[in-house]
Amino acid sequence: METEDPFIQAGKYSLRVLEGEELVQAQRAILTDPSFVQAVEWWDRRLGTMAEEATQFAPSSATREAILNRIKHESAADRRVVTIQPKAERPSRLSVGFAMFGTAMAAAALVLYVSTPATNPPVGPTTFEGAQPQLIAQLQNEDGTSRLASLINPTSQRLSVRVSGLEAGEGQVAELWVIPEGGVPQSLGYIPNSGVLERNLTGAESELLLPGSSLAVTFEENTGAPHEAPSPPILLIGAIDSV
Numbered sequence: 001m002e003t004e005d006p007f008i009q010a011g012k013y014s015l016r017v018l019e020g021e022e023l024v025q026a027q028r029a030i031l032t033d034p035s036f037v038q039a040v041e042w043w044d045r046r047l048g049t050m051a052e053e054a055t056q057f058a059p060s061s062a063t064r065e066a067i068l069n070r071i072k073h074e075s076a077a078d079r080r081v082v083t084i085q086p087k088a089e090r091p092s093r094l095s096v097g098f099a100m101f102g103t104a105m106a107a108a109a110l111v112l113y114v115s116t117p118a119t120n121p122p123v124g125p126t127t128f129e130g131a132q133p134q135l136i137a138q139l140q141n142e143d144g145t146s147r148l149a150s151l152i153n154p155t156s157q158r159l160s161v162r163v164s165g166l167e168a169g170e171g172q173v174a175e176l177w178v179i180p181e182g183g184v185p186q187s188l189g190y191i192p193n194s195g196v197l198e199r200n201l202t203g204a205e206s207e208l209l210l211p212g213s214s215l216a217v218t219f220e221e222n223t224g225a226p227h228e229a230p231s232p233p234i235l236l237i238g239a240i241d242s243v
Contacts, residue, residue: 006029006033006035006036006039007039009022009026009029009036010026010036010039010040010042010043011039011043012026013026013030013040013043014040014043014044014047015043015047024136024243027136027138027149027243028134028136028151028243030138030149030162031136031149031150031151031160031162032151037162044144133154133155133242133243134151134152134153134154134242134243135151135152135153135154135209135210135211135240135241135242135243136149136150136151136152136240136241136243137149137150137152137214137215137238137239137240137241138150138238139215139216139217139236139237139238140236140238141165141235141236145165146164146165146166146167146235146236147163147164147165147236148161148162148163148164148166148176148191148215148217148236148238149161149162150162150215152201152209152240154206154209157200157201157202157203157205157206158198158199158200158201159188159197159198159199159200159201159205159209160196160197160198161176161191161196161197161198162195162196163191163192163193163194163195163196163197164194165193165194166191166192166193166194166217166235167193168193168219169219171221171222172219172220172221172222173190173219173220173221173222173225174190174191174192174193174217174218174219174220174235175187175188175189175190175191175217175218175219175220175225175226175227175230176188176189176190176191176215176216176217177215177216177217177218177230178205178208178209178213178214178215178216179213179214179215179216179237180208180210180213181210181212181213181214183208183213184229185216185229185230186205186208186226187225187226187227187228187230188205188215188226189225189226190222190225191217209240210240211240211241211242212239212240213239213240214237214238214239214240215236215237215238215240216230216234216235216236216237216238217234217235217236217237218230218231218232218233218234218235219231219235
């Protein structure tokens with residue numbers, strides 16, 4: 001995040017190609033830098049439009065053979081034996097098409113950034129306060145339309161949650177749960193369908209919010225919080241990690 005344009009990093013985060021420390025810093029930025037969040041949302045909209053316009057296509061036989069040869073070569077380099085049976089099932093057109101489309105999307109994203117006028121949302125350098133250990137959890141549904149990013153500060157016993165895309169039905173609200181490793185879910189109370197929630201944690205809550213535990217979101221009746229147990233289905237769930 002410190003050495004590359006944050007707007008490009010936001011695009012990589014949207015494409016889900018970040019790894020290691022770059023991914024950790026992007027996850028932190030989601031919670032601390034509104035301009036980074038705005039940039040990620042910009043990329044999500046643009047890439048979503050591109051995905052809707054994409055059509056299925058069949059790769060050529062040369063492309064298929066190149067993929068199989070590369071798999072065989074890399075497997076041999078790792079000292080693993082790959083046996084390709086004569087009547088082995090051919091890769092589906094859809095799966096290979098998605099793989100090729102992902103590469104095309106990454107290239108198109110960079111072209112889109114370079115060719116977009118300077119009216120894009122400005123994104124300044126991302127900075128983080130303090131060096132104390134913190135906990136994060138990133139939750140989202142399969143298509144990425146509902147998301148929750150949480151930041152837990154064990155030292156100050158403070159919880160920050162950024163939510164987007166939840167749509168509770170009439171008479172329902174979103175409720176946040178912590179699920180200790182091997183334990184019983186405990187309610188952390190209601191959260192908004194979108195926006196930011198910040199609050200202090202009780203001592204008992206802080207003892208549950210540890211690496212290895214998970215956060216989850218369900219829709220519950222808008223009375224009686226905290227509820228004793230979550231109602232299915234679980235909308236979002238994700239592990240708590242230390243950064």
